[in-house]
Amino acid sequence: MSTPSPLLSRPGAVPVEDGSVPAHYGSPLREQRELAEGAGLVDRSDRDVLGVPGADRLTWLHSLLTQHLEQLDDGAGAEALELSPNGHVEHHLVLAELAGTTWVDVEPGTGAALQTYLERMRFMLRVEPALVTDGWALLSLVGPRGDAVLAAAGLPVPAAPYAVLALDGGGWVRRMPPIGDGAPVVDLLVPRGELAARADALLVAGAVPAGVDAYEALRVEARRPRLGVDTDHRTIPNETGWLTSAVHLAKGCYRGQETVARVHNLGRPPRRLVLLHLDGLAEQLPEAGTPVQLGTRDVGRVGSVVRHHELGVVALALVKQSVAMDAELTVAGARAAIDPDDAPVTLDDTVAAARDRVRAVRSGTIPR
Known part of the structure; x- marks a missing residue:
């Protein structure tokens, strides 16, 4: 368990299950809207x-x-x-x-x-x-007003994606890919002993406290998976968005590269990451790892499940490639549907034919 954050002493703070950081400050949906439209400060100091x-x-x-x-x-x-x-x-x-x-x-x-x-x-x-987790802690400033908050606090504002700038007194600020429907994100690494003071400076500059539940809801909307929640022991990069954000397909050898390259060349990973819309009728949200079912057959697993301020109950799920976009799915008895934006990428005829031939060669169905 991580060391409890000093921000848990702030008014309205409700801790996450392990007691490390605030899940919310009393109004999770309002906090989501703040991240989407304003500038919310999220305590993510539980990260190693x-x-x-x-x-x-x-x-x-x-x-x-x-x-x-x-x-x-x-x-x-x-x-x-x-x-x-x-x-x-x-x-x-x-x-x-x-x-x-x-x-x-x-x-x-x-x-x-x-x-x-x-x-x-x-x-x-x-x-x-x-x-060095004992000495350093991560904060995230999320929302379209985040840059203005940084400037008002006298902090550097990184411009390009993944740009990193040093902070006076140690640590750094880093631009990250947006979450939600394009909400900008910057991470700040600060000395753990100064976490409360650094947070206060950002709040005085115009940020609003928001819990990790709000961050998680927008992360799910953006289809950004979390290791160990949206993945299992069988997950390969090709099944997730990490293939474009965390994998360099042209670099040299590294452990596991053969699998990544082979599946990429064949063009059909076993599963794909999708956003599921759930009917939201049950009070309890399904837990990570709950099967996604088509009739009585398991065709995937859910990971993060959240109540989104606009989308309702949604989840990230790894489902088999064979699952149709209009499949009538269920998760723990709740009706579920795949978001239409998550249709598999359609290959052009030339590439598809080439990959079909590769598959045929590998399976020995045509002369080599």
């Missing part, structure tokens, strides 16, 4: 943080992860995955390169396992990976 200094850090991480990192510029960030030998996703990393250190933030509770893996892969290289 690692620091990786050392002269060999970028080439070393490049060899281990799915992203092209060996020439990552100072002041740049990225997303990357660490895969099993069979190509299954084991860690999702968000990176920030600044002043000789590569900073990594990962899902709560996963930092120790990642550090263990990195230590095992050090060999004689000049790298010093360390779990």
